[in-house]
Amino acid sequence: MRMAKTLxxxxxxxxxxxxxxPHPHSATSLESARTAGVPAERVAKSxxxxxxxxxxxxxVLPANxxxxxxxxxxTGAWQLTRESNLPSLFGDCERGAIPALGDAYNIPMLLDRSLTRQxxxxxxxxxxxxLIHMSMEQYLKLVPHAEVRELS
Known part of the structure; x- marks a missing residue:
């Protein structure tokens, strides 16, 4: 698979x-940054x-x-979601490889301010x-409803 159909x-x-x-197989966003040779502060982790x-x-915050x-x-009584709950939300994604584009999946987003400075x-x-690479300007147009705030 090259890209999730919804994305x-x-x-x-x-x-x-x-x-x-393309990059060698990786298990985390931080490892994806390393194997792809891109700055970890520019890789959006979900x-x-x-x-x-x-x-x-x-x-959504930088991988590092x-x-x-x-x-x-x-913003509310939030907790980390169990990984077992995610396939129903992201059926077209491999486990642990969720695109940082909640709007595409009708999921509200919080976006770390430090990422938007890239x-x-x-x-x-x-x-x-x-990995999908785009300008920050383009990305912000894709997530117009994301709440930008300090998260990390």
């Missing part, structure tokens, strides 16, 4: 300019959260940062072997 449709729908960056009542939110749950909980961004493509 591909969203990028095509928005007439996005992007590149597909962390899924839920409120124990069936509502989900996607926190850790999510500050204190900051996240200021000139460009890399997203998981839905598998463990490809």
């Amino acid at each position: 591909q449709q969203r990028l095509d729908q928005a007439n996005c300019d992007y590149d597909i960056i 962390v899924m959260l839920d409120d124990r009542h069936g509502n989900f939110i996607m926190a 940062r850790h999510l500050d749950m204190t900051e996240v909980r200021m 000139g460009d961004v890399y997203l998981e493509a839905g598998d463990h072997d490809h």
Whole structure:
């Protein structure tokens, strides 16, 4: 698989300019950055959260940062989602390779301010072997409803 179908449709729908960056198989966003030879602060890592009542939110931050749950909980009673719950939300993605594009999956997003300061961004493509590369300006147009705040 090169790219999740939902992601591909969203990028095509928005007439996005992007590149597909192949890289050796990786297990994490930080490892994807390393194997692809791109700066980790430009790789968008998705962390899924839920409120124990069936509502989900996607926190997006640079691959080299850790999510500050204190900051996240200021928006509600969120907890890390069990990986076993994710296939139903991201059926076209490999486990652990969720694209940082919650809008494409109708999932609200929190976006770390530090990521938005980058000139460009890399997203998981839905598998463990490809990244999507685009300008930050293009990415922000794809996630117009994301709440930008300090998360890490």
